[in-house]
Amino acid sequence: MIVPMLQEAWHAMGANRLRSFLTMLGMMIGVAAVIMMMAVGQGAQFMVDQSIASMGSNLFIVLSGSTTSGGVRLGGGATPTLTTADAEAIAELPTIAAVAPVSPGSAQLVYGANNWATSVMGTTPSFLDVRDWPVTAGNAFSESDVRAGTRVVLLGATVVKNLFVDEDPVGKTMRIRQSPFQVIGVLASKGQSLDGRDQDDTVLIPVTTAQRKVFGSRFPGTVRFIMAQATSVQAMAQAEREMAQLLRQRHHLPDRADDDFDIRNLTALANAQAETTRVMSLMLGAIASISLLVGGIGIMNIMLVSVTERTREIGIRVAIGARERDILVQFLLEAIIISVIGCLVGVILGVGAAVAANLVAKLAVVITGGSIMLAFCVAAAVGIFFGFYPANKAARLKPIDALRYQ
Amino acid sequence: MSGTTVIRTEHLSKQYETEAGPVPVLKDVNLEIGAGEFVAVMGPSGSGKSTFMNILGCLDLPTGGKYVLDGRDVATLDKNQLARLRNEVIGFVFQGYNLLPRASLSDNVALPMVYAGVGRGRRDALARDLLDRVGLANFARYAPNQISGGQQQRVAIARALINSPRLILADEPTGNLDSGTSHEIMKLFVALNRQDGITIVLVTHEADIAAHARRLVKFVDGRVTHDGGVASGMSAEATP
Numbered sequence: 001m002i003v004p005m006l007q008e009a010w011h012a013m014g015a016n017r018l019r020s021f022l023t024m025l026g027m028m029i030g031v032a033a034v035i036m037m038m039a040v041g042q043g044a045q046f047m048v049d050q051s052i053a054s055m056g057s058n059l060f061i062v063l064s065g066s067t068t069s070g071g072v073r074l075g076g077g078a079t080p081t082l083t084t085a086d087a088e089a090i091a092e093l094p095t096i097a098a099v100a101p102v103s104p105g106s107a108q109l110v111y112g113a114n115n116w117a118t119s120v121m122g123t124t125p126s127f128l129d130v131r132d133w134p135v136t137a138g139n140a141f142s143e144s145d146v147r148a149g150t151r152v153v154l155l156g157a158t159v160v161k162n163l164f165v166d167e168d169p170v171g172k173t174m175r176i177r178q179s180p181f182q183v184i185g186v187l188a189s190k191g192q193s194l195d196g197r198d199q200d201d202t203v204l205i206p207v208t209t210a211q212r213k214v215f216g217s218r219f220p221g222t223v224r225f226i227m228a229q230a231t232s233v234q235a236m237a238q239a240e241r242e243m244a245q246l247l248r249q250r251h252h253l254p255d256r257a258d259d260d261f262d263i264r265n266l267t268a269l270a271n272a273q274a275e276t277t278r279v280m281s282l283m284l285g286a287i288a289s290i291s292l293l294v295g296g297i298g299i300m301n302i303m304l305v306s307v308t309e310r311t312r313e314i315g316i317r318v319a320i321g322a323r324e325r326d327i328l329v330q331f332l333l334e335a336i337i338i339s340v341i342g343c344l345v346g347v348i349l350g351v352g353a354a355v356a357a358n359l360v361a362k363l364a365v366v367i368t369g370g371s372i373m374l375a376f377c378v379a380a381a382v383g384i385f386f387g388f389y390p391a392n393k394a395a396r397l398k399p400i401d402a403l404r405y406q
Numbered sequence: 407m408s409g410t411t412v413i414r415t416e417h418l419s420k421q422y423e424t425e426a427g428p429v430p431v432l433k434d435v436n437l438e439i440g441a442g443e444f445v446a447v448m449g450p451s452g453s454g455k456s457t458f459m460n461i462l463g464c465l466d467l468p469t470g471g472k473y474v475l476d477g478r479d480v481a482t483l484d485k486n487q488l489a490r491l492r493n494e495v496i497g498f499v500f501q502g503y504n505l506l507p508r509a510s511l512s513d514n515v516a517l518p519m520v521y522a523g524v525g526r527g528r529r530d531a532l533a534r535d536l537l538d539r540v541g542l543a544n545f546a547r548y549a550p551n552q553i554s555g556g557q558q559q560r561v562a563i564a565r566a567l568i569n570s571p572r573l574i575l576a577d578e579p580t581g582n583l584d585s586g587t588s589h590e591i592m593k594l595f596v597a598l599n600r601q602d603g604i605t606i607v608l609v610t611h612e613a614d615i616a617a618h619a620r621r622l623v624k625f626v627d628g629r630v631t632h633d634g635g636v637a638s639g640m641s642a643e644a645t646p
Contacts (some may be wrong), residue, residue: 003526004526005518005520005615011508011509012508015508105464297458312504313506315504316504316506317504317517317521318465318489318492318495318499319463319465319492319498319504320498320517320518320521320565321489321490321492321493321494321518321522321569322489322493323486323489323490323521323522324485324489325486326521339422361617398464399465399466400460403465403500403504
């Protein structure tokens with residue numbers, strides 16, 4: 001029964017090819033738009049998620065705060081109030097998993113005939129834990145390097161590319177601000193940060209080496225900022241309170257004085273951005289679904305025209321023994337065929353457009369089987385939903401009225 | 407012929423509801439048509455003969471009285487059972503042929519079998535046999551608009567026959583045809599009646615078409631005014 005009906009529906013569509021095609025086009029555009037938008041939205045989300053992952057999780061950054069001297073308030077970081085000792089004290093807190101003091105600066109790097117200006121960060125080995133940053137070649141420096149202030153350096157991927165080109169940097173000696181340093185390892189590539197900075201354009205050296213031998217400092221033992229990682233997301237609020245309390249104590253601040261440091265929750269910021277992207281992605285999908293709806297209405301419209309045009313045919317079929325169900329199925333099948341073919345072509349178009357956007361516009365896209373399935377199922381459901389009313393109208397025509405229709 | 411009754415109506419009436427009130431179209435029609443009869447139905451336009459045919463064909467329902475088709479009271483049947491009666495017991499032949507324009511002649515003939523749930527192979531074989539019987543064996547793959555009106559009506563008759571109906575209802579089957587072709591078509595009906603014993607009820611305007619039947623029923627104003635022999639009916643018309 002279903003096979004002749006499928007053939008029937010196919011013939012009926014073939015009888016008016018342009019119209020069937022235009023009806024399908026509405027569906028195709030709808031499905032393609034949904035798939036394309038979901039791909040772009042999920043691509044954006046993927047990029048943000050990756051950036052967040054590359055930053056490290058449950059992260060705080062503690063900056064030197066402003067101080068007031070003689071009524072003049074200086075900006076954040078004006079006075080170096082944080083020390084490596086503060087960092088060690090914070091590390092003792094139970095809610096804190098890892099702490100890394102950072103003493104950053106920039107310097108000219110020289111190796112052989114190449115030179116490159118980059119950011120040099122003096123820090124401790126736990127920086128790699130905090131930032132979740134593996135070493136791909138060689139080894140990280142150790143606590144004893146930090147204690148001794150040895151001239152060893154870990155290179156970011158961008159620095160390796162610019163200074164060493166094709167050479168293996170591990171074990172080589174290079175210069176940072178004229179001082180010779182031995183390369184002991186290479187960091188894994190992290191790509192761009194959320195604000196678009198190249199995170200790999202950096203080198204790490206022991207914090208003590210940075211303070212004493214590269215940048216020097218008017219306040220020995222101070223660091224520009226401290227990165228701290230909480231044990232879990234849930235512990236972050238408590239960790240923030242405990243750190244503030246601890247630092248106020250250590251800095252001997254009276255109750256009425258402002259903090260001379262500034263604790264920032266990087267994860268919260270990142271999560272806010274991720275949430276924004278997620279909402280944007282949802283919005284894109286929702287807007288695209290409207291075109292699916294419009295496509296569905298197009299199907300309904302055409303099917304209603306088709307039913308009216310074929311009223312006499314329906315009358316003939318009823319007269320020779322078609323049941324209401326037969327007529328219903330016949331017209332429903334037509335609507336389903338239109339939407340399913342429209343869907344299939346739409347999926348191909350959507351995936352093609354997403355791939356093209358990726359290749360041409362360098363847009364990050366993520367196409368999942370789930371999003372294709374979703375678009376397909378929604379479109380098929382739309383076809384059935386909007387096909388049902390006209391099909392039902394056809395099935396309920398009175399036989400004599402249908403036969404008399406001219 | 408055989409004693410069984412195919413059609414029986416008892417006080418059958420039909421009225422249409424209009425804004426000006428009910429308009430009666432059929433009034434107290436009592437008829438009994440036995441198996442193997444060949445009945446011509448005549449009457450002026452608006453006499454109710456088309457409505458009567460629609461009711462006989464289960465395309466319309468009476469508003470009063472009783473209609474028993476093939477032993478079943480139509481009023482007691484649901485829509486699906488009525489569809490089945492139309493499919494298996496009745497074969498329709500219309501004035502306008504009513505073939506599906508997109509389907510081949512063979513598919514047109516086989517269509518009732520699609521709704522009876524018969525498989526493709528048997529459908530096609532039987533459609534071929536019937537096209538052969540109406541003299542169109544070589545036209546199976548043609549479309550309806552590629553053949554003449556008389557040929558289309560032959561296809562329609564083949565379609566009416568495919569489920570071996572007991573009854574053929576023909577509503578002015580020769581109305582669109584020239585007289586030569588009309589008589590060819592009538593010969594086919596006569597053969598179906600005589601050889602196959604199929605009961606035929608045929609509406610017509612033309613006396614010479616009605617003359618092929620054995621019994622004449624005349625409608626005037628929704629009532630049966632004559633029921634009997636063809637010859638006596640014709641003379642009654644001549645001298646009203």
